[in-house]
Structures are given as C-alpha cells and as structure tokens.
Amino acid sequence: MKLILFFVFAFFLVGVLTIPTSLAQDAVPSWIKNNAGWWAEDKIDDFTFAQGIGFLIKNKIIQISNLPTTPDGEIIIEKDIVIPSWIKNNAGWWAENSISDSDFLYGIKFLVENNIIQFQSDVDYEKSKNIEKHLLDWDTIVNDSKYANDGSIRLQSKFFDYVNYTVEYNASTGSFSDDSQPTLLESGVWLYQITGHEQFLANSRNIANLIEESYLYSSGIVMNVHPLTNTVKIEEEHTNQIILCDIAKLALVDSNYVQLTKTLADAVIEHEINHETELFYDSVTLEGEPLDRSMYMSYGGSVGLESLLLAYEATSDTTYLDQVKRTILAYWELRDKETNLIPSWVYTDTGEIKEPFMQQYGAGIFLKVLLHYYYLTEDADVYKIIEDYTDAIVNYFWDGKTWNYRVDYDGIVRSDVIEANYGKLDDALFLVYDLNPARFQKAYDLAKSDYDFSFQDKITMTNGLAIHAVKDDGSPASRESMMTYAFIINQNPAVRLYQDTMEPEYIESMKNFYEKVISHHKREYGYIWGIDAYTLEDTPLGVTLNQRAIGMIGNKINLTFVPSDNVKIVWTKIGNFEITEPFIVHFNDPGRFNAISFDYNEKSIFFETIENEGTVTFSGAIKSVLVDGKNFSNFNEKTLNTLEGKHSYKVTLMD
Incomplete structure (x- = not known):
C-alpha cells in the first residue's frame, strides 16, 4: 500500500525538479524532518507543520515565489490552515527515510504551487477580491458631504450677506423661516475629520467664536437666532444640550474650546436639571427657567446625558461625569421592577410617567448612553x-x-x-x-x-430605500424614507456583520442603499430630510433641507475599507476601551471617531491601531504603507496584509 501511494504522489512530480538532490539533503534542518514525523503521528497540528514548510520556502530550500510574506520574509500562514490528511503518509515515510529529501521537497513544492496545500484560503482571498467592488469610494463620501455643506453656504449667501448660522429652508416651496441653526459647526468638524483640511476646522472655529461673542446670554444659555426679525425672545424654548455636543466635539480636536465647553456645560448643570429628581428639563427660557418640564430619553434626554459625557471627555471635569451617573440611577429607579423596562418619557419635577412605552431605538439609545459612561468609568453599578x-x-x-x-x-x-x-x-x-x-x-x-x-431580506425596503415603518407582512405603516433612521446607523451593523461572516452581501446592500438615498434625497442646496419611499415624491414630514446631512453622509467613511474576520481596526478610543466603529449615541447623532486620521490631499489614512494578522481591503489602490513608521511592502493592489499583534499603519492610496 505504501508503494502504491508513493507512486501516485511521485507521478505528479515529474518535471518539477529544481533543487539538486545533494543540496536538498545537506540543507534541510533535522527539526523539519522531526516535525514531519510528529505531524504524521498527530502529535503536532497542521499549522505547526506548515511553519516548517514556510521555513523551507523562506530559505529558498523550496523555491516558490509570489506567496504573501511579512516584512521579515516569513510566509504568512493562516492559523486554521487545513492540510489534506493523506499527505501525512508521505511525511511519515520521509521521517523514516523511506523517501529521499529531494523527492519529498519536490512533492511539497508541487502541492503548494497547485493549491493542494493552501497557506491562505482561496475562499477568503476571493471574498477579499469581491468586496472591493462593493466599497464606497473616499472621493464619493467627500464629494457628497461637500455637496450638502456647499449647498448650505450657497443658500445662505443667496439670501443673506453673511454665512455662519444657516436658515431653515423648505426645499419644496423655496421658502425659509425665521430660524437659523449653527449646523456648519458640526459639519466643519466632520469634513475636517474625513479630509484633514484645516479650512473646515477654521469654519467651525468661526461659528464657535460667534456663539461665544454674540449669542451667549448672561445665564450661560445660548440664544436662538432669528435672522429675519433679529429679535431675542427670552421666553421661548432654549437648550444648551445640542450645541454643547457640537462644541465639545470641536474641543476634542481643538483644546482652545475647552473653556467654552465648560461654560455651556455649567449652564446645563445649573439650569436644565432638577437637582431634587436629577432629571433633565427638555427646554428652559433664556434666563434658565424651565418650560418643558419633561425628560424624553429617546430624544432630548439622551442628548443631555451625551452632551455632559462629551464635556467630561473634553474638559476632564468630573462634575459632568458625576451628574450623568446620578441621572442614570434616577431614571433607572423609575423602571418597572418586575420587567426592568424603562418608560421613554417622564415628568422631570415628579418622576411620574408621561409615556409608559419605549421605542426599540430608544432602548438602543439608552444602552449607548450606558455604554459611553461605562467606557469612561468601568463602573460596576x-x-x-x-x-x-x-x-x-x-x-x-x-x-x-x-x-x-x-x-x-x-x-x-x-x-x-x-x-x-x-x-x-x-x-x-x-x-x-x-x-x-x-x-x-x-x-x-x-x-x-x-x-x-x-x-438584508428587504422587508423594510422599497425602491432601494428604507421605509419609516411597515407591518409584519411588509405593507406600509408609515411611508417616508428618512435620513435620520436606517441611513444614519446601518453602516455600523453592516460592517460588523460582514466582518463576522465574511459575506459581502452586507456591504453590497449598504452601498446600494447609500446610492439610492443620495440620489433620491438630493436637491439644489443639498439633501432633504425625507421623501415618500414608494412614490419618491416630497412628503410634508421631510421637505426641510437637512443641513446636518454632512455628518450623516460622512459617517459612511467606514464603508471605504473593511477588515477581514480576524482583524480589529480601532475607530474610537473612550477610556480604556477600543471600539471598532464610529461611536453613535442619540437620535440625530452621526457619531464620532478619534483613532484614525484622514489626509485627503495626500490620500493617506493613519490608523493608530490595527490588531491581528489578516487583511484590510480598500476601495482604492494602495501606493505605499508604513507600519510603526517603517516601510512595509506586504500589500497587493487594494489589499493590505496586516501583522500579528497591535501596530500603527499609514496607508497612502493612489491618486
């Protein structure tokens, strides 16, 4: 039986001889042959045996080219490599000197070159190649984001002689209201983060400076802006909570705005919280008197909590962190003690329930607030x-x-x-x-x-758009396609599930969805909030120009490259935690990241931390790579082969 198997094995080796017999006998280390014998007896695993083959290839004892290697020339071998078990017969005979060194080496060479022994899975390689066409291009993300940003600037310039706050605009009727918002502040930070262009950050600074110089009332509350009447309405509803989120995110990239962050956060602590119940007010007067005496966790309540968590990150003032815990514990105390479910909406002064239900997205938002606090504190409660x-x-x-x-x-x-x-x-x-x-x-x-x-199964989809709500049978319950719903968040689950399953359909579906939303929501000055998903016509719920679309589009930047299943790309660092996605919390939040830097001018991306051996596939071709500051050549077209352990990577793409 041994002779028959050997002749079958040797039959395939005719014509592949490249190493003189005497050289092979002298060059093969004895430990390689020992390994072969142990492998044949199942004393070591396939990976350990494959490492011996890798050694022979690295040292030119077996001459095979075009195999992926590390910077040190080591052959990259998958940890879960599977080598056909019948080869163990030949390994055992070689260990017993029943087969010559040359014959065994020729056999291994043949098996590797013909993919019978595969150091890297064909399936994973093909999936890596296939995923390229489903990635969004960096240029696309930047251009679509800038279209919204530039549209707001053009709109403001058309009707006013200044560009800072942007007017609320009805894209269907071409009319605007007597309300303006500092949306370009958030937009500038987002465009800076996905391009590295300082001008965008300068634009955000200008608006923050304007707020501090012109719109900050003596109470510390930021005024509402009415561009047509130029009036200050003390008794109308105000809140610092949304603008505090924006200013704190600016302070996280420019410490000159730490003091403004503290000023706004201190006003929230003083005026927008009932310190007997520790619950937030939804709105107050400009002088800080409560108006909407309720806390809606799914919306304003979570914004308030997140604003203070961001303020803590920007300032390191534990006053804000301590307040968040007191509010979390107070709200949690209002739960049903039998179910451990919380209501979505409560009266701030009494803690009584205003609405007993919680939406599924509100449950997710509350969990995100809890996660953010836990990332910062690792608090057991x-x-x-x-x-x-x-x-x-x-x-x-x-x-x-x-x-x-x-x-x-x-x-x-x-x-x-x-x-x-x-x-x-x-x-x-x-x-x-x-x-x-x-x-x-x-x-x-x-x-x-x-x-x-x-x-993925499209029960909530029509015309490539996500429907606001459908019944269980897929029939309409609410017809709108809204940029704040599936569009603002679904890229995170899509990338996560692609990495967990290596099924490219997750990325493919998200790219198609992105293209449909951009196409159908696009108008002269940017993108509107919503349309009828079925007819693609304007709908009253969504005709206002979405001047926060820049971040909602920009956060799709994590669809421009994706890691393989074992590779961890750190996007956001909070406390001691490394999060593998842009971190998104409240309803309209496009999220943030702080561990990746983009430079659009030189087409480079700096990753502070990529962990584990595997691949990262990019939408564009790779020009050069630095690993821990040193040149690295183990990449092929659009695929970077990463190293075991944690390393920093700077990847420069072709223009």
Missing part, C-alpha cells in the same frame, strides 16, 4: 444596569423575527410594526456583546437576526 436592561430587551422586545416598535414598561407590546430605526438597537447590542461575548450571546444573535430580516 452601570454595568449591572447594562446586564439587566439587555436581558429585559431580549425578553420583551423580540417578536420572533424583529424588534417590536413600542413596548410599555410593564412588558405589554404597544406597537408591533417594524420601524426603520432598528439599527440603533442592533448596533448597541453588538457593542454590549463585545463587553462579554459569553454573557450576551443571545442578544448578539437576535440583533443579527433582526438586521438580516429587516434590512
């Missing part, structure tokens, strides 16, 4: 809330296919429609899973099932 609330979501929101839209805090389902903000909860549960995969496996599985059913 808040981790226990994360555990209990995640369990409650799993127990009461799941309907067998998707998340119910609204569930009362006593566990009774209020609405079972499929609402387009499901991604906010899916994304939150993936991050919760990362805290303790064994503990939160069920939450991960349900989040994946929800995303697959709602988005």
Whole structure:
C-alpha cells in the first residue's frame, strides 16, 4: 500500500525538479524532518507543520515565489490552515527515510504551487477580491458631504450677506423661516475629520467664536437666532444640550474650546436639571427657567446625558461625569421592577410617567448612553444596569423575527410594526456583546437576526430605500424614507456583520442603499430630510433641507475599507476601551471617531491601531504603507496584509 501511494504522489512530480538532490539533503534542518514525523503521528497540528514548510520556502530550500510574506520574509500562514490528511503518509515515510529529501521537497513544492496545500484560503482571498467592488469610494463620501455643506453656504449667501448660522429652508416651496441653526459647526468638524483640511476646522472655529461673542446670554444659555426679525425672545424654548455636543466635539480636536465647553456645560448643570429628581428639563427660557418640564430619553434626554459625557471627555471635569451617573440611577429607579423596562418619557419635577412605552431605538439609545459612561468609568453599578436592561430587551422586545416598535414598561407590546430605526438597537447590542461575548450571546444573535430580516431580506425596503415603518407582512405603516433612521446607523451593523461572516452581501446592500438615498434625497442646496419611499415624491414630514446631512453622509467613511474576520481596526478610543466603529449615541447623532486620521490631499489614512494578522481591503489602490513608521511592502493592489499583534499603519492610496 505504501508503494502504491508513493507512486501516485511521485507521478505528479515529474518535471518539477529544481533543487539538486545533494543540496536538498545537506540543507534541510533535522527539526523539519522531526516535525514531519510528529505531524504524521498527530502529535503536532497542521499549522505547526506548515511553519516548517514556510521555513523551507523562506530559505529558498523550496523555491516558490509570489506567496504573501511579512516584512521579515516569513510566509504568512493562516492559523486554521487545513492540510489534506493523506499527505501525512508521505511525511511519515520521509521521517523514516523511506523517501529521499529531494523527492519529498519536490512533492511539497508541487502541492503548494497547485493549491493542494493552501497557506491562505482561496475562499477568503476571493471574498477579499469581491468586496472591493462593493466599497464606497473616499472621493464619493467627500464629494457628497461637500455637496450638502456647499449647498448650505450657497443658500445662505443667496439670501443673506453673511454665512455662519444657516436658515431653515423648505426645499419644496423655496421658502425659509425665521430660524437659523449653527449646523456648519458640526459639519466643519466632520469634513475636517474625513479630509484633514484645516479650512473646515477654521469654519467651525468661526461659528464657535460667534456663539461665544454674540449669542451667549448672561445665564450661560445660548440664544436662538432669528435672522429675519433679529429679535431675542427670552421666553421661548432654549437648550444648551445640542450645541454643547457640537462644541465639545470641536474641543476634542481643538483644546482652545475647552473653556467654552465648560461654560455651556455649567449652564446645563445649573439650569436644565432638577437637582431634587436629577432629571433633565427638555427646554428652559433664556434666563434658565424651565418650560418643558419633561425628560424624553429617546430624544432630548439622551442628548443631555451625551452632551455632559462629551464635556467630561473634553474638559476632564468630573462634575459632568458625576451628574450623568446620578441621572442614570434616577431614571433607572423609575423602571418597572418586575420587567426592568424603562418608560421613554417622564415628568422631570415628579418622576411620574408621561409615556409608559419605549421605542426599540430608544432602548438602543439608552444602552449607548450606558455604554459611553461605562467606557469612561468601568463602573460596576452601570454595568449591572447594562446586564439587566439587555436581558429585559431580549425578553420583551423580540417578536420572533424583529424588534417590536413600542413596548410599555410593564412588558405589554404597544406597537408591533417594524420601524426603520432598528439599527440603533442592533448596533448597541453588538457593542454590549463585545463587553462579554459569553454573557450576551443571545442578544448578539437576535440583533443579527433582526438586521438580516429587516434590512438584508428587504422587508423594510422599497425602491432601494428604507421605509419609516411597515407591518409584519411588509405593507406600509408609515411611508417616508428618512435620513435620520436606517441611513444614519446601518453602516455600523453592516460592517460588523460582514466582518463576522465574511459575506459581502452586507456591504453590497449598504452601498446600494447609500446610492439610492443620495440620489433620491438630493436637491439644489443639498439633501432633504425625507421623501415618500414608494412614490419618491416630497412628503410634508421631510421637505426641510437637512443641513446636518454632512455628518450623516460622512459617517459612511467606514464603508471605504473593511477588515477581514480576524482583524480589529480601532475607530474610537473612550477610556480604556477600543471600539471598532464610529461611536453613535442619540437620535440625530452621526457619531464620532478619534483613532484614525484622514489626509485627503495626500490620500493617506493613519490608523493608530490595527490588531491581528489578516487583511484590510480598500476601495482604492494602495501606493505605499508604513507600519510603526517603517516601510512595509506586504500589500497587493487594494489589499493590505496586516501583522500579528497591535501596530500603527499609514496607508497612502493612489491618486
């Protein structure tokens, strides 16, 4: 039997001799032959045996070219490599000197060159090649973001002799209202982060300076701006919470705005919180007197909490962090103690319930607030809330296919429609899973099932757009396609599930969705908030120009490159935690990142941390790579081969 197998093996080797027999016998280290014998006896695994083959190839004892290598010339071998078991017969005979060194080396050479022994999986390689065409181009993200930014500037210039705050504009009627917002502040920071262009950051600074010099009232509350009447209305509704988020994000990239961040945050602490209940007011007068005496966690409440967490990150003032914990604990105390579900809306002064239900996206938003606080503190009390609330979501929101839209805090389902903000909860549960995969496996599985059913299987889709809400059978419940719903968040679950499964359909579907939203929402001065997803016509809910679209488009930057399953690209660092995505919290939040730097002029991307051996595939061709500041050549066209361990990478793309 041994002779028959050997003749079959040797039959394929005719004509491949490249190494003189005497040289092979002298050059092969004895430990390689020992390894072969141990492998044949199942004493070592396929990977260890393959390392010996890699040594022979690296040292030209077996001459094979065009195999992926590290900068040191080591052959890159997958940890889970599988070598056909029948080859063990030949390895055993070689170890017993029944086959000559030359014959065995020729055999291994043949098997490697003919992909019978594969150091890297063909499947993974093909998936890496296939994913390239489904990635969004960096130019596309920048140009689409700039279209919105430039449109707001053109619109403001058309009607006013200054450009700072931007007027609210009805794109359907061509009319505008007597309200302006500092939307270009957030836009400038986002464009700076995805391009590295200082001018965008300068634009944000100009608006922040204007706020400090002209619109900051003596109470520390920022004035509302009325460009037509130029009036200051003390008694109308004001809040610092939204603008504090924007200023704090600016301060995180420019420390000159730390003091302004403190001023705004201090006003929130003084005027916008009831310190007997520790709950937030939704709005106050310009002098700080409460007007809307309620806290809506799904909307303004989460914005207030996130604004103080960002203020803490920017200033290191623990006053803001301590306030967030007090509010979290106070709100959690209002839960149903049997279900551990919370209401979405409460009265600030009394803690009484205004609306008992919570939306599925509100549940995700609350989890994100908890996660942000936990990332900063690793607080055991808040981790226990994360555990209990995640369990409650799993127990009461799941309907067998998707998340119910609204569930009362006593566990009774209020609405079972499929609402387009499901991604906010899916994304939150993936991050919760990362805290303790064994503990939160069920939450991960349900989040994946929800995303697959709602988005990948297109139950919520028509004309390539995400429908605001559909019934379980897919019939309309609310017809709009809105930029604040699936569009603002779904890229995070898409990239995550692609990496977890290596199924390119996740990225392909997200790219198609992106292109449809950009195409159908686009207008003369940018993009409108919403349209009828079925008819593609304007709808009253969405005709206002979305002047925050810049960040909503810019956060798709994580669709311009994707890692393979084992590779961890750090996007956002918060406390001791490294998060593999832009971190998004509240309803209109496009998110943020701080561990990757983009330079659009030189077409370079600097990654502070990429971890583990594998690949990163880019939408554009790679020109050069530095790893830990040193030249690195292990890349091919659009695919970077990463190293084991943690390293910094600077990848420069072709123009």
